[in-house]
Amino acid sequence: MLSIKKHEYFDGLLLIFLIVITSDMPFQLILPALPVIREYFGASVKLMGVAHTANFVSLALSSIIYGYTIDVFGRRRVMIFAFATMIVFSIAIVTVKTVVSFIVLRFLQGISEGVGLVLAYTLIRDMWNDDEHKLLCAVSYVKSLYSIIPLVSVLMGAVLVNYFSWRCVFIINTFLSGWALYMVLFSFEDKFVKPDDCSNSIYEVVKSYGRILLNANTLHYLSILIMTFSWLSASTTHLPLVFLEEYHVSYTTYTICFFMYTGFYLVSLFCVSNYFSKRFSSDSMIFIGLASIILGEGLFITCNFIFDNKLHPYVLEILWIPQAFGLSCLFATLMTELIGSVNSSDVGKMNGMISCMKLFIGGISIFIMSNLYDGRVMSISLFVLLCNVINIFLHMFFVGLYRRKDMVKQS
Incomplete structure (x- = not known):
């Protein structure tokens, strides 16, 4: 399990908040930018819908994959992989020239973003399982953050699109992912121990969910x-x-x-x-x-x-x-x-x-x-x-x- 080196409640919440923001905000932040992105690529409304759907589908599918991998390979390894790839894909999206590349990268970015949907509450359980009140408070804080993100994202997205560029949406995501990656690398340690009866076969994966x-x-x-x-x-x-x-x-x-x-x-x-x-x-x-x-x-x-x-x-x-x-x-x-x-x-x-x-x-x-x-x-x-x-x-x-x-x- 993941533990905080200094066992500070604030540091734990900060990492969880960053995980939630980096996974949920890009999906919301891009909404005001979609018309501008469509105009930039000269794409149809249907193609932009495909791009949005691709990200949505990859989020859903990756959450199942992450759900198993973090229980097999540990929280820290999976987070490092997810945040590192999120940085790469976010930078790549900034440089794309065609709508097809944009769709593919949005799908890949969704795979990285999916880690936040799974890890936020998993880390809450890891960190404060022995304190029911802190556990409930942390869950409430995260749910509050999920409520605030759409409001902030829409306003921020509108400002970025009107005064700067749609690329700023992904630049911000790159910065947040880098911050989260830094915290995982230098502020947290993983005490995860792989279960003895753990298997990587598809049958065992299905069996565990069942x-x-x-x-x-x-x-x-x-x-x-x-x-x-x-x-x-x-x-x-x-x-x-x-x-x-x-x-x-x-x-x-x-x-x-x-x-x-x-x-x-x-x-x-x-x-x-x-x-x-x-x-x-x-x-x-x-x-x-x-x-x-x-x-x-x-x-x-x-x-x-x-x-x-x-x-x-x-x-x-x-x-x-x-x-x-x-x-x-x-x-x-x-x-x-x-x-x-x-x-x-x-x-x-x-x-x-x-x-x-x-x-x-x-x-x-x-x-x-x-x-x-x-x-x-x-x-x-x-x-x-x-x-x-x-x-x-x-x-x-x-x-x-x-x-x-x-x-x-x-x-």
Whole structure:
């Protein structure tokens, strides 16, 4: 496992933050630059879509690969490889002259970026497995960072494109990757010990992932997490259309709404990690989270129906405060429980599986929502409600299953 030489909490979080930023920010940062890049290469919209999809697919596939390799070869070796190749590919993208080269390099860059999706929570488990409060706080901090990155990335990307060049996007990524590589090389040591029963065969890889999925606790928390990512991906993709087309708000108003919701979410994460987690069990936190989301969505639907879609967008965001609180409860609790539900030798595989499933299920749910979306917010809200009702039943089923097992043991 990876340990901090000076055992400093700040240094550990700094490395994890760099890993998250270098893996997630390039994907977000490039969005404002896509029209400029398309114009530079003289490419069609479809080709630029292929470039974006190539990066998305390589992220998903590489997360499964990294999930296994970090549990076999150690955290440090894999990080050195990923950050070094990320630097090479980022520099190479700056020099490309054709759109085909750009697509290929974006695919390769996605393979390097995928390490962050797996390693962030793996390192949290490695560093603070013995301190449950620090573990939960670290998970909350990382989830907060994932919420902030899209906001910062879009603003930064727009500034870079307008005042400098689209190449600056990848220059920044090169700098961040170099910083992370420096920290791994000189500030951290890897105490990873390869398991004696570890095999590199494809059969053993599949078997190890199957072993994780057959764990009842893992299946419980993973199913709820994936279902949550499903509706969240679908709603966040289509809500801009709702605000801009159905409510006819300006981009400025929509941006303010986005900041409001993110602010509610971050405050909720702070409250959950510092107060609620100490007073409620994980099962209670999950139930509170799901109930809060249903409450928030119910308020939203009811008020929209009563006022005939004439409420101000800021009021709508306030109605979603329970949903933001519910999401913070779910993400903080589910991720903490998931990384704690497996052996230390399977933590990487667990995070790899979560990342891969999140990306693929998110893509599928976006496709489903695109077919259900009728231009009104109600279709999105009903989809959110349906997913969370399913989550409630899933949670009740597994909690009941645990109780029956306990009764059998006691008898």
